[in-house]
Amino acid sequence: MSDPLISLILGFIIVSALMAFFFPDKGLLAIWRRSAKDSKKEALEDALKHVYDCEYNSLSCTIRSIAGHLHTNMDKAAEVSARLESMGLITSNNQKLYLTDEGRSYALRIIRVHRLWEHYLADHSSVKETEWHSEAEIVEHTMTIEEADSLAAKMGNPLIDPHGDPIPTAGLELPELGGVHLNELEKGDIGRIIHLEDEPQAVFSQLIAMGLHNGMQIHIIDKRTDRIIFEANGEENILAPTLAANITVKKIEDQSEILDDFTPLSSLQVGETGIVKGISRALRGQQRRRLMDLGVVPGSKITPELVSRAGNPVAYRIRGASVALRKQHSDLIFVEKGE
């Protein structure tokens, strides 16, 4: 080649252009593909879900509330609602919208897909928890109920989604969960989080950022009109009552279930011994099971043995075998320090 400089520049331009076009998610191709997807069906199904939500929470639904939910104008919302009505999924009476039986099962099907997918993401993928909901919002419109059923079968027919919501059964029944809002607990009460509301996103992100998750043990330390102070897995947190209403808890009745030691396994030094007390509920699915398969169950003795170069992972001696664990997991195993 006569002039390498020109080739270099040309090569650079070509590579950049190809990247700009093909780059996953942010490339032109990806953007074009996203914009080309079926937005009509989505609007219909989202509206239907909204009507279902109203019914579930015993509120009443109108075209205006649909418009609000879909972030669109009244005309569009009216169009959507008329279409749903002509499909026999909802009926209207006196401006208010009601589900037909068929509409209810349709909505439950969407919810089943949504929650199953969240469960899949939480237990079988490594997608961040703040993204579970938004990913499921997309998948619920594309996955068929048959696909969802076979996914459920593969995952061992899970009962609740990672936020604690019950997953509608294959027969489209929706079991009740019970529980009370966090701000209904009294000072000194000990409960377990059974549900974290994932909407609005901003509040959910805040709860997640505080490290809260489903299955966590909550101990109310103090309760005032403007804030609730509580210990979650041994760490103190403060929440405004309005935010606390997004958390549902169940009081722990069985005293033996109450954990009082939240020393993380990662805090043990080489040579120290700990007794496993429990595994945080934040560790889910297959990863949790694998740990138990390896002998990390309450009562097991565990001793750090080898620390790798960067201090992570660490190999622990447990039930006669040596097992390496990453810190993000040894943080989630609670032990009582012994000897």
Add this chain to the structure above:
Amino acid sequence: MDKNNTDKTEKLLATAQNLRWQVGENFHESLMESIYSDAARIADRAVKVDDVKKKYDWDVKIDKLVTSRTFGFPLMFLLLAAVFWITVEGANVPSGLLASLLVDFLHPVLKDFMLSFSPEWVAGFLIDGAYLSMAWVIAVMLPPMAIFFPVFTLLEDFGYLPRVAFNMDNLFRRAGAHGKQALTMSMGFGCNAAGVVATRVIDSPRERLIAIITNNFSLCNGRWPTQILIASIFIGAALPAHIAGLVSAGAVVFIAVLGILLSLVVSYGLSKTILKGEASAFSLELPPYRPPKIWQTLYTSLIDRTIFVLWRAIVFAIPAGMAIWLSANVMIDGTSIAEHFISWSNPMGLLLGLNGVILLAYIIAIPANEIVIPTVLMLTVLTAGNPELGAGTGVMFELESQSAMAEIFRMGGWTALTGINLMLFSLLHNPCSTTIYTIYKETGSVKWSVIATVLPLIMGLVVCFFTAQLWMLFAN
């Protein structure tokens, strides 16, 4: 099944479903707890340990050393370099002996024998094509493999590999990959197809896909003869003989390490884009060291692995040899097919710092990387048109010494850049067809197979292009 029974089973399942809501998520935990407490009781009665401390000390000492902050990594590279060095040094002489036996001595004998009863083209096709390519592959592949595999197996049997995974996990975690990817990568040093199958030990689908796609960055046994040869010719030959082997091994280790780094970089890129996600749990049991039975290991790994891999290479080399012979001997408009292709693809090859011959060789070698070098040599002679070298058009031959080979490369217009880029391209190109097929079988997806095939190829083209252009920019 009659109605009554169906009702009963329905009822049974419904009861179970209801009870599941009651026992809740703790079921599995309680069960495991019960099992382990029984296990502990039984083990307690049956197992007695005498003075464990003293005996375990050895294992603990070794572990402390191989995973230590200061010595862990250097020890790893040292071992890798040692394995390659033993291979390079040890393989030289037997390779030469095999070549003079199979090529210099047997080839003319067989050719004469064939010519005595069959037409020229049959003898050429079978002996100059099929036989010679097979002979070449045996001569080049057998000695290094017969050394590499047993040495590697000794390390494996001792229990060193899980420690490598343990040491490297931190890097893999940051790349969003699974710690056991270090294990599958090590398997890939033997054979990428085997490495891809080995990814089954990774139970997260996302991380398994990353391990599959990046396995190709482990130099497999089909590629490191190429690396060793080119390194000795373009790097080792410039040095005094007594350190040439060491430096060549060093260069090969450099490429191998570059492959490891690239697999980390690509894993990172994949975790940030099409395989988005965070690293999942990593739990790896570190087995106790078990002193290997040296002779038994040497014997079985020679028989099982070496012969097996060699057989595969031969199976692919024979038809490839025939194809090369044909492409060099079937003429269109007075020039052979091979020459047509080479002169057509040469400009593009030069742009990449390679040449048309190398590009054609990599197309012919899609079924097996082992045959790249023989193909390159033969095609170079063909296009450079040197009548004294080589026994005739389309013949793959072994040359007495590396300097003769260097001579051929020089005639073919090779420079140091060509050598370097060939080493890079040998690391970065599409996996062999067996590996691609294995990837397809393991993932069950065309999409991922295509990505795993095309991604390294594109990387290779880009890397070679920029290396070449920068080289030319600064060399002038």
Add this chain to the structure above:
Amino acid sequence: MNPSPENCANCPVHNMGNLKKLGVDMSDYDYVIALAGNPNTGKSTVFNNLTGLRQHTGNWPGKTVTRAEGGFIYSDKKFKIVDLPGTYSLLSTSTDEEVARDFILFGQPDVTVIVVDATRIERNLNLVLQVLEITDRAVLCVNLIDEARRHNIIVDIRTLGKDLGIPVVATAARQREGMDELLKSIEEVASGKYTCNPYRLSKVNPGIRKAVERIQNEIKEQFPDLPNPRWVAMRLLEGDQSIIDAIKSGELGDLKAEKQIHQPETIQN
């Protein structure tokens, strides 16, 4: 279905239909033997020893990832033996353990040889106890006994055998130590000369025991011949779809056709 044990004490018990679906050809063989166990306990080494084949072995967990089959003849009977990938548990849902799990659950081998590491017995017993919940035809192979000796670990084989209720053999497979005894035990269990009385979990946690017992009783009522109703009950409580399907189709213990385990490895993403 199989002939029931009362009629024929030393008939093979394997389920031909399932084995066929699992891709195991049993023509020409009398018994099928499965090699199960935690990863890296020497299963493949035992397999190589018994069959003379050359499965790859290596000192790290997860060396074997696919099933391998071989055969041998002992006291005039033809045995087919299946080497399985290592598994930590039959209760988990991980895909890398699917091959082993499905074979033990649905292949109904005549004998399941559980290979354990003599230096890590306590952890290994987890899987042993699970296997014993499923089958009452098992042999425990306490392998790597040479390593245990090297580390001054003494395993009381007789106590272990008494506690578990199955034949227990100490072996050092790489040195071929104890192989004859292992063969003898396999043959005795396969032919029914030895009747196992396997250990079953004693104290299932009270919180779940009631639920398990309730379902267990219903299962016993509907499938009186079933050898392992408690196991089935526990699987139901974990929502295991393959068991649910088997109950629905009335062929409990049978493998559903679509649950092909030839290619469990397909990744969906």
